[in-house]
Amino acid sequence: MRASDRAYAALRDEIIEWKLPPGTVLAEVEQSERLGVSRTPLREALARLGADGLTAAHAGRGVVVTDISLDHLAELFELREALEGKAAALAAERGESAVFAALRAEFEDASRLLTDTDPGRHAYYDLVSRLDAAVDDAAANAYLVQALKNLRVHLVRVRRLSLDDPARLLAAATEHATIAAAIAERNPALAVAATTVHLHQSLRHLQATQREEKAL
């Protein structure tokens, strides 16, 4: 693996996991020494982070980790609604019914996963990403998938803001089942609606959690 890839992956993970919180300045020499690579590949890594929107080049002062606040959260979910709604609609038009019917069944069984502890939650997250991947695959649109990929980096970042509570995950599982069912039924309008509902609920929950944490 290339040194620039390693540096990019390391910095990206650290930003996503809030080990490098917003506002952190990433000086080139400092980071290159820390990560054990030269400045050249590190610069390439920083450029990619900037393209992802995770950092911004504050001219002269080095690149800084971008902020992500409550306001950004709403904006992020507006974009997410546009992209995931379209992806769900396209998947409903083009996808294999059997694939999504199977995923629907898994989500309806998810209550079993979520009564357990950590490994169960991990299995649930895995199920969610399998649905995402299935939608991406069925949508069959490279540009849309790329845009979603860019978006998801930021979504993972905000997810780490608050621990998911089991009650919300259970509700989300039902919403995901509805989305999968709509796609399996080849009903694009329903798929869009189900996606909109799910994202609305997710955003509400996140914002409520955020306000709680702020109050502490």
Next chain:
Amino acid sequence: MRASDRAYAALRDEIIEWKLPPGTVLAEVEQSERLGVSRTPLREALARLGADGLTAAHAGRGVVVTDISLDHLAELFELREALEGKAAALAAERGESAVFAALRAEFEDASRLLTDTDPGRHAYYDLVSRLDAAVDDAAANAYLVQALKNLRVHLVRVRRLSLDDPARLLAAATEHATIAAAIAERNPALAVAATTVHLHQSLRHLQATQREEKAL
């Protein structure tokens, strides 16, 4: 201006204007000598082009200019529909009515511009970008605007595929006027519908033109 910025802008323009057609290999030394910059800033430029999706790093053989065919056109417009539809809806919710009412009037007067020759067409294109900018501004969503910006690079590239014929531009002006009117009326659903119609017609026209050129 930085050398890497110059290299990026130069290569990007050349790709967009089809001076570097799809499949062209961009060797680092060759391009750095041609553009009069060192390999380091050139590599940064190539990385940015890759992030834009204009080039793909064919491992070992250097980066090549990505292909853009009729199939890609449909995919591109699917993404465009999702993003511009959402942007129009948000603009209808949040925008200043007066701004879009004025733009509507300009589009309704556009027949005057389009009866003239080249300078008139240039003025029309300028009007279109002013509408885009107004929508971006009114949507007030940095993530959405960024996604649109990424998309537009590819759109400019396909526009160069075929010369716009005056009849289509005239029809497009009417469609744009309808979009602006919907936003001015603060009617998000109508704005989405008008955008969908416009994009559908544009795609149909482009595909028809493409088939003609293929037949020649």
Next chain:
DNA sequence: GGCAAGGGCTTTGTATACAGAAACCTCCAC
């Protein structure tokens, strides 16, 4: 005491030299 200008210092931006890897061509064997 406050403001501005200048110098030092840290920072990024660029160039070049070197190392490693992959592709292609050639030559040999079958």
Next chain:
DNA sequence: GTGGAGGTTTCTGTATACAAAGCCCTTGCC
């Protein structure tokens, strides 16, 4: 004649040295 293996060549990937630009601190003047 064809296939494979080895060598050569050219490419990308990385490191480091140098240049330039911006910021901060200090100092002098008002």
